[in-house]
Amino acid sequence: MAKHRGRGIATIEYPTGMNQNGDPSQAWIKVKPDGRIDVFAGTVDIGQGSKTVHTQIVADTIGVPYEWVTMDVSNTDSSPICTGSFASRGTFIGGNAVRFAAERVRERILEIASKEMEIDAADLEIEDGEVVAKGAPDRKLGLADVAAAATWTHGELLTGAGAAFKPYSTVDDDTGEVDSEPHSAISYAACVAEVEVDDETGEVRVDKLVQVYDVGRAINPTLVEGQIEGGALMGLGLGLLESSYPYYPSVEHRGEQFGAYLAPTLEDLPDLDNVILEHPSADGPYGAKAIGEMANNAQPPAIMSAIHDALGVWVTEAPATPEKVLNAIQERRAPQRDGKRVVYDDQISIAAVSGNRGKGGDGEGFLLPDE
Template identity: 75%
Template structure:
């Protein structure tokens, strides 16, 4: 008849982009006569912030302020193809497409600025919206003036297109599943530590604290990626202890008929949360970024399950860990009937494929802990 406290931890790895690849993204950028930048891409922003992040990538790559970027993803017919927002790919794959398009725009700006300044474009740089001569920063021309010169003097539209595609990895050995290309892009790593309170009379599990530690490659927008991780954490809490259509499923005639029959976490279920970002840059993502969208709700349920075991000494091997399942496990243990055993899953770890191939060999790993 007591409340037991427990702690648990779980670690996961997760690939970025579509398994076996073959998911292209394309982007097209043009510069208005006043220097503002229009980005056309088909990546829908479902709240993950891809529009903000891709605009940041374009601004950083060209060398202009973020406010100059207009990102138009409103028309998938007139925009270039993007396979979509799924598989944690919007920052990584589509981000590379806008980065490549922005690199070409940057080249065109430097070329026209070189003609205006009569300097070799290789000796020019773009900093905060101005094209400056390297080593002689007082010799400069603003990007708006370059865009005006292109429009009214050179008869040119400054534009650039970019595309990202890792080709489809075909299976060459059906027996083993071996493919002819690495089957995915960057791998992210993450762990979650959970603290729970388990009431051994009611079986209720309350998650009191979640600590998320995610390798994001490079946090292009730290608050946005933290928002993805926090949102995933509460979804993971829901998957761990609340969300199911059981006991109604699969009998459709008995399933919950009300919105409230499905227990999604509410604000009052919110535990103390800590988020730790690890920057372990990828070789092939924009500025070292990796995709973490889908993995964000993966480590919490196993961390909660191990915390429940730490608290009351039973393994609950089905999700969600409902009061009924906790009480049944406690009853079986008390009756000496044995409890569900948790057999570890064997993982074949190929270091070359899994780590060395996706981590940047020279880039330092950076740990960002929120104060």
């Protein structure tokens, strides 16, 4: 009886946006007479930080300080449609919606500034809240003055709307092919797990996870890291602790006690080594792809593979509870038939070989092992 150490790897790829597309996000933006920016969008921040990332995208696209932008993302009356915060689509699709809206607002600002400064709009740019003539940085006008001129002189509203949408891709039933790309981008990740397994108790401890995520451009690396770390512990839970089975999705036989559903706690916290790899996408906002849902996919297979490295046996179903680990060890030690490894399991072996269970018309025939 001993403790065994093992190391395993898993790689994954994950699509950005809803499978087969058809999931719009929309946004509209207005500039107040004091030059401050109001964004109305429907992508709800559930803690992943989409509000921060969208604010960054709007501020950078228009050319104003981050603090000038206010996001209103919680009012379904005032905000246009967003399909939702799911499918790893918030930064890419929601982000593109606010980017497109911000690009239009930027054009409108330059249009009014052009009249005020008597310089062609193509020769103007916006930097840190000021409209500046290209090549002549002393000729500038604050955004507050442009917005005021729009309001009080020209009688116009600086506004812009944007929508990100990839049309629904149809599947050909005969060939299985789709008529357009069924996703917006593909993100990639790899995870290496180092585990220690006790072959007496079946207990697995994850000591370290090394995780590499290609998310396109990391618009906010701290938030990406937050997703990686959060996903690490979710993935650890899926690999070792959490299960809704055997009766999911029936609610009748689910655990009644909160404590019966085990989620990772501070006790389970492994060493984490995170790497963000940037391979910018062609059409995401500033090259972004996604992290979102992919963050908890690579850890369970990496952990299973590390257990195999440690013990030489595969646990074929997550989570790798002590019971399953011990069963896997025992199965390898189980007696063999005629020197061959033959597996029959009355839970998983398929019992029926034909409609009459292998019997002939006379009721004779071979007996299944449970008869």
